[in-house]
Amino acid sequence: MALLEIENLTVSFKTSSGPFKAVDGVSLTCDRGEILSIVGESGSGKSVAMLALMGLLPWTATVTADAMRFDGRDMLQLGAKDRRKIIGKDIAMIFQEPMSSLNPCFTVGFQIGESLRIHLGMGRAERRERAIELLNLVGIPAPEKRLNQFPHQLSGGMSQRVMIAMALACDPKLLIADEPTTALDVTIQAQILDLLVGLQESHGMGLILITHDMGVVAETAERVQVQYAGQKVEQQNVRALFSDPHHPYTQALLSALPERATRHGRLPSIPGVVPGQGDRPAGCLFSPRCQYATERCTREAVRQDEEFGFALCNYPLKDGQPTGYPETAEAAP
Amino acid sequence: MLRFFLYRLALVIPTFIGVSIVAFAFIRLLPGDPILLLAGERGITPERYEQLQAVYGFDRPVIVQYLDYVAGILQGDLGTSLVTKRPVLQEFFTLFPATLELALCAIILAVVIGIPAGVFAAVKRGSWFDQSIMGVALTGYSMPIFWWGLLLIIFFSGFLGWTPVSGRISLLFFFEPVTGFMLIDSLLSGQAGAFKSAVSHLILPTIVLATIPLAVIARQTRSAMLEVLGEDYVRTAKSKGLAPKRIIGLHALRNALIPVVTTIGLQVGVLMTGAILTETIFSWPGIGKWMIDSVGKRDYAVVQGGLLLIASVIMIVNLAVDVLYGFINPRIRR
Ligand SMILES: Nc1ncnc2c1ncn2[C@@H]1O[C@H](COP(=O)(O)OP(=O)(O)O)[C@@H](O)[C@H]1O
Ligand SMILES: [Mg+2]
Numbered sequence: 001m002a003l004l005e006i007e008n009l010t011v012s013f014k015t016s017s018g019p020f021k022a023v024d025g026v027s028l029t030c031d032r033g034e035i036l037s038i039v040g041e042s043g044s045g046k047s048v049a050m051l052a053l054m055g056l057l058p059w060t061a062t063v064t065a066d067a068m069r070f071d072g073r074d075m076l077q078l079g080a081k082d083r084r085k086i087i088g089k090d091i092a093m094i095f096q097e098p099m100s101s102l103n104p105c106f107t108v109g110f111q112i113g114e115s116l117r118i119h120l121g122m123g124r125a126e127r128r129e130r131a132i133e134l135l136n137l138v139g140i141p142a143p144e145k146r147l148n149q150f151p152h153q154l155s156g157g158m159s160q161r162v163m164i165a166m167a168l169a170c171d172p173k174l175l176i177a178d179e180p181t182t183a184l185d186v187t188i189q190a191q192i193l194d195l196l197v198g199l200q201e202s203h204g205m206g207l208i209l210i211t212h213d214m215g216v217v218a219e220t221a222e223r224v225q226v227q228y229a230g231q232k233v234e235q236q237n238v239r240a241l242f243s244d245p246h247h248p249y250t251q252a253l254l255s256a257l258p259e260r261a262t263r264h265g266r267l268p269s270i271p272g273v274v275p276g277q278g279d280r281p282a283g284c285l286f287s288p289r290c291q292y293a294t295e296r297c298t299r300e301a302v303r304q305d306e307e308f309g310f311a312l313c314n315y316p317l318k319d320g321q322p323t324g325y326p327e328t329a330e331a332a333p
Numbered sequence: 334m335l336r337f338f339l340y341r342l343a344l345v346i347p348t349f350i351g352v353s354i355v356a357f358a359f360i361r362l363l364p365g366d367p368i369l370l371l372a373g374e375r376g377i378t379p380e381r382y383e384q385l386q387a388v389y390g391f392d393r394p395v396i397v398q399y400l401d402y403v404a405g406i407l408q409g410d411l412g413t414s415l416v417t418k419r420p421v422l423q424e425f426f427t428l429f430p431a432t433l434e435l436a437l438c439a440i441i442l443a444v445v446i447g448i449p450a451g452v453f454a455a456v457k458r459g460s461w462f463d464q465s466i467m468g469v470a471l472t473g474y475s476m477p478i479f480w481w482g483l484l485l486i487i488f489f490s491g492f493l494g495w496t497p498v499s500g501r502i503s504l505l506f507f508f509e510p511v512t513g514f515m516l517i518d519s520l521l522s523g524q525a526g527a528f529k530s531a532v533s534h535l536i537l538p539t540i541v542l543a544t545i546p547l548a549v550i551a552r553q554t555r556s557a558m559l560e561v562l563g564e565d566y567v568r569t570a571k572s573k574g575l576a577p578k579r580i581i582g583l584h585a586l587r588n589a590l591i592p593v594v595t596t597i598g599l600q601v602g603v604l605m606t607g608a609i610l611t612e613t614i615f616s617w618p619g620i621g622k623w624m625i626d627s628v629g630k631r632d633y634a635v636v637q638g639g640l641l642l643i644a645s646v647i648m649i650v651n652l653a654v655d656v657l658y659g660f661i662n663p664r665i666r667r
Contacts, residue, residue: 056571088574100565105587105663115573150663166573 002029003206004053004174007067011045011052011230014060020277022048022061024230030206032173035197037209037221037238039253043274045230046210047096050176054093055083071173089119092167096179098159102151108135108162109147115169134165139195157188161195168199174206175199181216193220214253218242226250229274229285236309244319246304246311248290251320284314292322337665341655345648349641353406356640357399360633367391367415367631389415402637411641412634416627421638425620429642430513431501432612432619436604438535439542444597447547451554452589456581458559466551473548478607482541482614489537496533499616503530538615542607546600553596557589564588591662598654602647 011023023045030036038046052063053075068075071090075083087093095101103111112134113127122130128147135143138161151159160180167175177196181189197220200207209220217224217238224241226234226249234247245251252270254260272289275281284301287293292315301312308316308323315322368385369377377385386392390401405412411421450470454463490498497503501515508522516535519527561567562585570584605621612621620639627635659665 054572056568084574084576086574088572093572095565095569097565101569103566103570103584103588105591105661106584114575118573118575152664163569166569 001069001072002031003034003071004028004030004208005067005069006049006053006065009049009052009063009065009068011048011057011064012062014062015277017278019062022230023052026227026230026232028208028225028232030174030208032206033200033204034223035200035207035209035221037211037217037224038227039211039214039217039224040227041212041253041270041274043229043276044212044227046227047178048230049227050093050178050208050210054087054091054176055080085119088115089170090172091174091176092170092172093176093178094160094163094167094180096182098163098180098183099151099154099156101163102154102159104151107148107150108154112147112162112166112169115166119170130169131165134168135162137168137199138162138165139191140165156184157192160184160188160192164192164195164199168203171203172205174208176208176210178210179212180209182212189216190219196220214257218257226253229280231285231312232310233286233312234309241309244317246309246316246318247286247313248292248317248322249286251317252289284312292325294326337659338652338656341652345652348648349644352644353403353637353641354399356637356644357402359640360628360631360636361395363628363631365631367633370631371415406641411638414627414635415632416630416635421635422642424623424635425639425642427513428618428620428623430510431515431617432608432621434514434516435535435538435542435611435617435619436601436608438539439604439607440546440597440600442539442543443546443550443600447550448554448590448593451551451593452558452581452586454551454555455558455562463555467555470548470551473544474552476544478541478545478610479614481544482537482611485537485541486614496537497530501531501534501618502527503534506530538611538617541614542604542611545603545607546597549600549603550593550596554589554593557592558585561585561589587661591658594654594658594661598651598658601650601654605643605647 006029007027009023009026009028010021012019012021026045026049028036028038028049038049040046048057048061051057052061053068053070055075057063063076065076070086073086075086078086102108109128109131112131113122116122116127116130131147132143135146140146140158140161146154146158146162151162154162164180175196180196181192184192193216196207196209199205209216211217221238224236224238225232226241226247228249234241234245234250236246241250242254245254249270256269270289275285275288281288281298283296283298284290284293287297287301290297294314297314300314302314304311304313304316308318311317315325317323368382368389368391383392390398393401402412409422411425413420414424417424450466454466457463486498489496502519506519506522506524506527508518508524508527511518511521515531516528519531558581562581564585566588567580567585570580575584608619609621609624611617612619613625616622620643624636624639624643627639
């Protein structure tokens with residue numbers, strides 16, 4: 001049994017204009033020692049899905065799932081109190097904005113030590129020792145000095161390292177990194193990714209890496225899951241996904257990569273945006289932006305099997321060509 | 334931090350000069366003549382009047398009077414009351430503890446109730462609790478102090494007979510002031526019932542004086558908390574598996590307090606003006622009542638000196654709040 005198993009997760013928000021499904025029937029698994037990447041443009045429901053697992057969504061959210069098991073425990077049945085014993089200890093999460101994710105009023109040492117005290121009951125001296133060890137682990141020089149510093153004295157990259165140290169404090173089995181490098185300088189991005197992958201290997205953790213950047217996926221992940229407008233549209237191993245994407249959305253994401261674009265001369269982008277509340281089309285959610293969309297796509301989207309990476313597409317791509325595509329395709333309205 | 338402090342300190346000087354001018358001018362702009370008022374119904378002969386004008390120096394040009402006054406201040410001499418003939422500074426220090434005791438009790442009450450009320454209202458945003466707290470706070474904020482004080486007196490003193498109407502302690506008790514704080518002195522005196530009497534005299538004035546600061550602090554705490562609760566670091570705290578009590582009471586409140594402390598500091602000025610009315614309503618023998626009485630008698634020296642001293646108290650407290658602010662906000666502390 002995998003470390004984390006989520007089946008058919010749906011999250012819907014109460015809003016003033018009615019319910020809004022931010023996550024729609026997403027399934028995923030992540031095992032110990034594995035890196036799963038979730039890719040998709042912003043607004044695809046990647047963060048919301050993970051926040052649902054952590055129990056961090058506001059009360060306006062309704063979470064349903066056929067199963068949500070972590071380490072053999074049913075997270076759906078867990079009360080708030082029992083869940084708090086797991087999150088921050090066995091499942092840890094880091095976020096997109098490292099600078100604002102640290103509390104400006106407390107020192108680095110305090111914020112790292114907090115988890116150690118709450119979850120492991122460590123005493124003062126022990127906490128300090130462990131905090132220094134953790135800061136060393138995430139590559140922060142002069143950790144003794146950093147312990148007494150406040151977040152405003154740290155750079156973005158440094159803050160993210162501190163966030164990682166905090167997340168690793170209790171040796172989690174699963175680390176969720178939600179766009180951990182998006183807010184950082186390009187030069188720092190690679191360092192943080194290397195650090196995360198290195199730590200994942202040395203600790204044997206599961207790592208769920210959320211990103212909107214296929215470049216990040218290429219460098220790190222083993223398994224990739226592509227998400228669009230709250231739905232999982234494709235899932236493959238990273239190598240297979242890059243060589244033969246089955247969903248037109250994946251193909252579009254890949255052709256937006258700078259190194260691929262050179263072949264075409266200029267950087268293509270996917271026209272349009274992820275539909276949000278109110279502008280979700282009927283049928284396939286990607287159809288308004290899809291170059292292969294037909295009239296059928298405005299009515300339904302079928303889930304393919306493993307051969308086509310479970311693509312949610314009526315005409316999944318094979319070697320760049322849509323299969324089962326009608327001879328005389330009428331263009332979608 | 335030191336630079337920050339010195340900068341604030343430097344701002345005190347122009348404020349002080351401004352206040353001295355305003356205080357000096359204010360009392361002289363009021364119609365009414367101190368010597369005539371002093372003479373009362375008996376009247377006074379023109380010769381005697383001129384003689385007294387010369388004695389008090391009122392016959393000199395106003396600018397000379399002002400410079401003379403400032404020269405006195407610089408030597409620590411705030412002048413002498415025309416009415417009691419005692420030095421203004423001495424009168425101030427005799428009466429100030431009464432006001433300080435009242436103001437301290439009021440601000441403590443306002444903080445102790447206002448902050449938790451604001452926190453709960455924010456956490457339970459939109460609930461009936463939140464709405465009633467904020468409704469009450471709005472009412473309290475717009476409450477005319479005089480009317481509110483009289484209402485409380487009518488109900489608790491008149492109708493229920495629970496609390497005394499005026500003064501600091503029952504006339505049955507007498508002891509020499511040691512600290513000037515009636516609560517402490519009554520305990521030190523060892524007289525049975527003295528402390529209880531002091532408390533019962535303090536309750537209503539404290540409530541009246543605390544009303545506006547309480548309302549302001551509760552509202553400010555609520556809005557600061559609402560803002561902070563949406564911050565990323567609160568999500569981080571939740572993701573660490575901390576208990577809600579710790580997240581709200583430590584991670585969020587610690588940040589929300591930064592603007593609230595500033596608000597509390599600003600309430601000191603409100604408290605001083607409120608004290609003037611409150612002391613008048615309850616015949617509380619503090620500097621507020623002293624000021625009102627002196628304005629009535631056009632006691633120039635007392636009014637201008639008293640206003641200057643009250644302004645000094647406000648400035649000192651604000652300075653202390655600035656320093657405290659520097660301490661609780663790590664981004665200013667260096
Ligand atoms: N608290 C919320 N209330 C209502 N809608 C929300 C809330 N949080 C997120 N959403 C919506 O859910 C969708 C998915 O958001 P998110 O998971 O943050 O996207 P991603 O992380 O993939 O960029 C977005 O359309 C967003 O507007
Ligand atoms: Mg996101």
